[in-house]
Ligand SMILES: C[S@@+](CC[C@H](N)C(=O)[O-])C[C@H]1O[C@@H](n2cnc3c(N)ncnc32)[C@H](O)[C@@H]1O
């Protein structure tokens with residue numbers, strides 16, 4: 001039996017244990033309007049996600065849904081998103097939107113090119129009780145654009161810095177130098193956003209622990225409030241992912257990443273930051289935000305995903321198909337899945353572990369079931385091996401646990417992303433996708 005077959009076997013056994021299902025299957029079914037409306041109305045609040053699928057360049061490591069920016073596509077895309085907002089206006093009637101995240105791709109490619117119109121439509125048609133969180137590319141952050149973002153209501157700005165040393169920026173094919181990166185972050189910090197986040201990638205080819213330590217100290221000096229520090233993941237459908245040699249040493253990679261993360265942890269903990277997710281560190285006293293951990297959300301735009309109680313669905317990935325579906329008066333939904341309560345509970349646990357601390361009471365409130373009855377034995381085992389502190393109500397992962405439990409979860413998530421995003425990237429309307 002090959003290593004891949006063995007991994008699949010283990011994965012299937014564990015999925016069965018945690019979800020009670022032999023397979024997780026997305027189908028090309030558009031959920032009924034009335035079902036979407038009912039599920040939205042049953043939520044007390046909802047999060048909103050808007051995907052901007054354009055970039056000025058395609059980076060060789062990036063798994064996200066994006067294509068090269070063009071004025072024409074951006075203009076038509078903005079009009080389509082506004083129509084999608086109008087379609088949901090009735091279904092979202094009076095529902096309070098408690099968080100709004102604009103991600104990509106690169107949202108700032110559309111600054112002055114339709115971004116403002118989409119945001120205005122959203123604030124006009126939805127009951128927005130929140131400000132804006134947005135991802136940005138360093139090269140788009142002139143002083144003028146930073147001011148425009150503030151005027152638009154952005155209070156959380158994330159910058160994809162990726163690296164702070166020239167040789168690593170070069171490997172990643174990023175179109176700026178470390179001196180520019182420093183300057184941009186420092187200027188953005190001077191604009192007093194409520195939270196300034198940078199995305200930083202470690203475990204790059206040939207990178208040393210000393211370089212990562214130096215970069216971490218540097219970013220803190222520049223005035224950030226949060227850093228999302230990911231190791232370089234290899235997705236098979238990206239240019240870097242096609243380098244098969246990386247696959248062979250998966251276990252060596254896991255231990256090396258842990259050592260890198262420990263370097264980052266030590267610097268942040270010594271500088272007034274605390275862990276806010278497996279990969280993120282936030283300055284104490286700053287409110288963190290993470291798009292994927294919001295309990296229920298509506299996703300707009302190409303590849304936007306919506307998680308509404310017992311349904312999850314995702315829009316077509318291809319921009320032209322998304323626009324066509326909306327212009328034809330339909331929903332651009334490509335794939336959906338009905339979620340049993342056991343699957344919803346497993347998803348809840350997955351994301352709470354990602355956040356590294358959670359309350360059992362929140363589980364009880366969400367599912368009207370005892371957390372200890374469902375997962376007590378499993379938590380006791382993890383406590384015994386030093387992966388978490390299992391309090392009366394609060395469960396807090398230790399640093400060791402945060403890393404290793406998540407490495408275990410990655411065994412599923414990276415494979416699932418490859419299957420769902422990899423298929424959707426090449427086929428805008430798949431018949432089905434089995435995870
Ligand atoms: C949507 S992009 C950020 C905004 C903007 N597009 C940019 O590149 O500056 C999201 C972030 O995900 C991270 N990312 C992308 N591909 C990754 C990979 N293969 N491994 C680890 N992190 C990755 C990068 O830090 C990237 O900045």
Ligand code: SF4
Pocket residue numbers: 054055056057058059062063064066104105106137160
């Ligand atoms: S890393 Fe950012 S700029 Fe590069 S392809 Fe991905 S989304 Fe686009």
